[in-house]
Ligand SMILES: Nc1nc2c(ncn2[C@@H]2O[C@H](COP(=O)(O)OP(=O)(O)OP(=O)(O)O)[C@@H](O)[C@H]2O)c(=O)[nH]1
């Protein structure tokens with residue numbers, strides 16, 4: 083739906099007559115308690131802007147009448163069959179016609195009256211404008227608005243990780259109120275269908291060198307009465323971590339590989355010093371530590387190469403692991419054979 087930007091009311095002109103410049107996209111799954119309030123606030127915000135706007139609701143098969151509320155308010159509801167926060171947003175954003183998109187949850191935890199702050203930054207030329215609810219980025223979390231586990235551990239931890247691992251210049255990676263240009267969004271080729279959609283967008287934007295802005299906002303306790311939040315702390319946290327690792331060969335391979343390599347190298351030296359010469363224990367320890375050490379170093383090398391090579395990472399990974407695993411294992415086998423010839427085995431200890 084297009085809004086008359088002076089009154090904030092649905093525009094009676096045909097949708098062809100005024101192309102929207104700004105699309106507000108709202109993902110929705112059973113939010114009848116709050117979706118109406120969100121839409122009203124979004125309309126009021128749009129009314130203060132100098133450009134035409136539209137509101138698009140990506141609905142994930144709500145069964146509580148959310149769609150009817152949207153339609154009563156004259157909105158375009160895009161039905162999305164596949165469940166998931168990412169799916170709801172991808173469907174909504176694909177249907178958005180504006181040059182700029184601002185997205186936010188339908189649970190009234192974000193104040194849509196703050197939309198103009200996002201619009202101003204987009205109009206200033208930023209590719210992505212991330213909201214920040216956390217005080218570290220100037221934001222405010224009102225009492226009861228965020229569970230303590232998310233407030234003090236999950237959000238700060240993942241936000242620090244994206245800052246240091248991917249150099250994203252933001253403080254609240256999970257904040258679901260954000261704006262971006264549609265052109266920038268289309269370069270991202272978003273894939274995550276669940277809550278990781280939010281972090282995927284930040285990581286890819288940072289890796290692609292997007293121009294970031296951050297806007298402090300206030301998070302309110304959500305207005306839901308009928309059900310608890312959809313987000314599931316541990317499942318969604320694990321998916322986020324998994325996604326981070328997938329995009330970071332340094333933390334998935336290089337760092338653990340180097341640490342394990344050092345550990346096995348130490349074990350190799352210790353086996354050499356401590357196990358009796360010519361014993362089966364020594365030969366066995368050599369084989370095990372050299373093999374595993376080789377693989378660990380292989381992983382570390384692969385991580386370092388993958389970091390530089392991007393798309394050909396898989397090839398590098400296979401080659402480096404094979405080489406690094408085979409070479410020390412062969413050296414160790416030759417050394418053991420020579421040792422055996424010099425001092426025959428007296429028994430495995
Ligand atoms: N999790 C989830 N959310 C969906 C889905 N489809 C639409 N949504 C909407 O996505 C928004 C985010 O979900 P919430 O339940 O608010 O998540 P939350 O627990 O509040 O998480 P935060 O907002 O990050 O604190 C809401 O507007 C949902 O209605 C879905 O399949 N799963």
Ligand SMILES: [Mg+2]
Pocket residue numbers: 187189191304311
């Ligand atoms: Mg929410």
